[in-house]
Amino acid sequence: MAEALVTLSAIRKEFGSVIANDDVDLTIHAGEVLALLGENGAGKSTLMKILYGFYAPDSGTISMDGTPVSFASPREAMGTGIGMVFQQFSLIPALSVLENLLAALPGAPWLQPRRSVRVQAALRWLTRLAPNIDPARPVRTLSVGERQLVELSKVLNLDARVVILDEPTSVLTPAETERLYGFIRTLAAEGKAVVLITHKLADIAACADRIVVMRGGRVVDSALAKDRTPDALVDAMVGRGAVGTLMPPLAPSTSVPMFQVCGLSAEVQGRFIRDISCELAGGEILGIAGVSGNGQFTLAEALAGLIPVTHGDVVLDGISIASHTEDGAIAGNVAYIPERPLDNAAVAELDLALNLALRDARCLPFFPKRDTIVRQAEALMARYDVRPPKPALEASALSGGNLQKLVIARELSGRAKLVIACYPTMGLDVLATQAVYREMFRQAAEGACVVWISEELDDLLSYAHRIAVIHDGAIMGIVSRDNADRQTLGRWMAGHIMDAA
Numbered sequence: 101m102a103e104a105l106v107t108l109s110a111i112r113k114e115f116g117s118v119i120a121n122d123d124v125d126l127t128i129h130a131g132e133v134l135a136l137l138g139e140n141g142a143g144k145s146t147l148m149k150i151l152y153g154f155y156a157p158d159s160g161t162i163s164m165d166g167t168p169v170s171f172a173s174p175r176e177a178m179g180t181g182i183g184m185v186f187q188q189f190s191l192i193p194a195l196s197v198l199e200n201l202l203a204a205l206p207g208a209p210w211l212q213p214r215r216s217v218r219v220q221a222a223l224r225w226l227t228r229l230a231p232n233i234d235p236a237r238p239v240r241t242l243s244v245g246e247r248q249l250v251e252l253s254k255v256l257n258l259d260a261r262v263v264i265l266d267e268p269t270s271v272l273t274p275a276e277t278e279r280l281y282g283f284i285r286t287l288a289a290e291g292k293a294v295v296l297i298t299h300k301l302a303d304i305a306a307c308a309d310r311i312v313v314m315r316g317g318r319v320v321d322s323a324l325a326k327d328r329t330p331d332a333l334v335d336a337m338v339g340r341g342a343v344g345t346l347m348p349p350l351a352p353s354t355s356v357p358m359f360q361v362c363g364l365s366a367e368v369q370g371r372f373i374r375d376i377s378c379e380l381a382g383g384e385i386l387g388i389a390g391v392s393g394n395g396q397f398t399l400a401e402a403l404a405g406l407i408p409v410t411h412g413d414v415v416l417d418g419i420s421i422a423s424h425t426e427d428g429a430i431a432g433n434v435a436y437i438p439e440r441p442l443d444n445a446a447v448a449e450l451d452l453a454l455n456l457a458l459r460d461a462r463c464l465p466f467f468p469k470r471d472t473i474v475r476q477a478e479a480l481m482a483r484y485d486v487r488p489p490k491p492a493l494e495a496s497a498l499s500g501g502n503l504q505k506l507v508i509a510r511e512l513s514g515r516a517k518l519v520i521a522c523y524p525t526m527g528l529d530v531l532a533t534q535a536v537y538r539e540m541f542r543q544a545a546e547g548a549c550v551v552w553i554s555e556e557l558d559d560l561l562s563y564a565h566r567i568a569v570i571h572d573g574a575i576m577g578i579v580s581r582d583n584a585d586r587q588t589l590g591r592w593m594a595g596h597i598m599d600a601a
């Protein structure tokens with residue numbers, strides 16, 4: 101293989117008592133896609149933030165092209181061609197795409213060439229990566245996938261030779277993900293080094309040349325991607341034997357419907373569902389498959405009684421809960437894990453203890469004492485492995501995966517008659533995903549009806565009792581797990597009901 105472009109040697113970084121990087125060695129070559137793998141908390145982001153000049157290592161050295169370097173800031177790292185796209189983006193929502201790109205160009209304003217030349221320089225990569233994004237659009241109107249491409253253009257504008265992407269696919273739709281894989285391969289083919297931080301095996305299969313696996317702050321495996329099976333990678337990430345097998349939930353013990361949805365139609369901001377009907381017995385798990393953006397969000401909100409419905413009814417244990425937007429008794433019976441938990445299920449400015457107490461606050465006639473909610477929060481965060489487990493920390497300070505765990509801890513730890521879970525494992529690693537499924541299945545085993553919206557077709561086929569497919573706001577069909585096959589589900593997802601002739 102070619103000479104190393106970047107070499108990190110014996111990098112060590114501690115945060116208080118946590119050793120985030122424990123004598124890590126890593127080499128990065130031009131023209132390759134290096135996947136940096138590991139579970140949440142393995143130390144991947146820290147290592148790359150050290151290379152990017154965001155953190156100073158406690159000890160260890162970095163060299164580029166064989167020469168020792170040391171970066172006091174990201175600006176210095178960028179000056180030598182190292183660029184990083186973070187999990188949390190740094191674009192300014194109120195400014196346009198072009199303004200954001202211009203603001204990121206190097207050099208003081210008085211040294212800039214004429215404006216038209218600058219605009220050309222700023223749009224150089226965007227026109228390649230995302231010709232459909234109008235540079236005049238305010239960033240706040242862009243989808244997450246579009247924002248990520250603007251962010252990537254910003255990094256590439258600075259002539260990055262090393263492009264670090266921190267879990268870029270965890271927020272993208274399948275189509276956006278495919279497109280990003282294409283760009284990643286193109287960048288490597290043009291001689292750039294791409295570091296892809298991820299915990300998804302699909303990312304490896306799609307575009308990694310080499311893998312380095314981290315666990316507990318150390319490198320535990322390093323190989324060519326083609327020399328590792330998916331099972332070997334999971335073992336390396338979580339430790340051999342750590343992933344238990346998850347038993348498929350038992351069949352519900354009753355067929356008496358406890359949750360009934362009759363002819364339900366609703367619409368929020370142009371996103372609608374129409375004429376949806378289904379019945380669930382207590383203990384039954386109904387998976388809802390479908391391409392995201394086909395009414396899943398509206399369905400979840402309508403089932404949870406959070407939005408007014410235009411037609412039909414939702415009945416839980418004999419009581420209508422449709423359109424009951426402010427009823428605390430309903431909140432007590434319905435556990436709701438919505439999409440985008442930071443926007444829809446947490447209060448960013450409140451601390452973790454209060455966020456965990458929000459359900460009680462709606463169901464109890466009094467608000468518990470601070471001591472009580474802090475103790476409860478500590479217990480829940482330990483059980484659901486929320487990191488860092490600090491009750492007084494603001495929710496906005498948690499990473500996406502940890503916030504998801506926090507919301508799940510709040511919603512699934514109590515008793516519920518109905519669980520509505522939208523993409524509950526999005527952004528979670530293998531072990532956390534298993535933990536969420538266990539809690540969901542436990543709710544079913546204790547008699548709750550579970551509506552599980554997911555894009556993980558394999559998981560639905562393994563664990564849901566029945567699977568419905570939503571397309572364009574309507575249910576295309578419902579089958580039991582035993583009778584479900586991928587072809588039929590795929591056709592329903594695409595909006596076709598009949599067999600192809």
Ligand SMILES: Nc1ncnc2c1ncn2[C@@H]1O[C@H](COP(=O)(O)OP(=O)(O)O)[C@@H](O)[C@H]1O
Pocket residue numbers: 115118119120138139140141142143144145146147487488
């Ligand atoms: N700024 C920080 N302050 C305190 N602890 C941190 C900080 N950044 C990371 N950590 C801790 O260091 C460990 C590694 O974190 P990180 O590098 O973000 O992991 P990964 O990116 O693999 O999920 C974790 O235990 C995390 O909680």
Ligand SMILES: [Mg+2]
Pocket residue numbers: 141144145146266
């Ligand atoms: Mg990270």
